[in-house]
Amino acid sequence: MKVFAHRGASGTYPENTLPAIAAALEANADGIELDIQSCLDDLVVLHDSWLDRTTSGQGKVSEFTYQQLALLDAGDGNPIPTLDSVFALVKQQTMLNLELKHVGELRGFIACLERNLESGLINQQQLLVSSFNHPMLKALKQQLPWLKIGALTASIPLDHAAFASQLDAYSVHVDKDFVSAEFIADAKQRGLKVYAYTVDKQKDIDYLKAIGVDGIFSNYPCQTKMYLSI
Ligand code: G3P
């Protein structure tokens, strides 16, 4: 069962910051999940579309330039990272699950991927792009057919995992409270991996492993990897 560091090692460091990502690498996480938003002139790693909860700023991320955002404190004195700075740190060391929140037009995101792929900093295999916005995932897959797509759902839809197959997804990412053996069987039969979020308690880890989940998102990747290795 793979362990993805949720927003980096966000239980230990400020979420979606470079120290949280560095700690996930240190923990040998199988992947790192990060939330992507667009500002006026760049792509940044931040969960909310508003600055207020996790930074020293106020207002909508999309209304600022990165030069302005770079002055803010995203926790423990760390700035909001750009997506480019994440690629520069992670390189090809582990999988990157980029969850698209509000990225505006896909053009900027695709250009960012292509620029970093062409320079050889990252590779296609390590990328997994997920979102709750399924029409956006569909448009992205049409433009980048090689890209692994993760269909996010906060509950189990009536059609089980069929919605993810229709998106030509690689994986389906489900809230841990809704995932079941029946859902996993349906997803596997459709060739989809099942990843569950957000999982930190040992009893949840044990249950999800027992029913055959392919991966979990953890705020504590170091502790979770250690627990699973025992
Ligand atoms: O990608 C899984 C999970 O991160 C989705 O929920 O709110 O933590 O982005 P959220």
Ligand code: CA
């Ligand atoms: Ca997320």
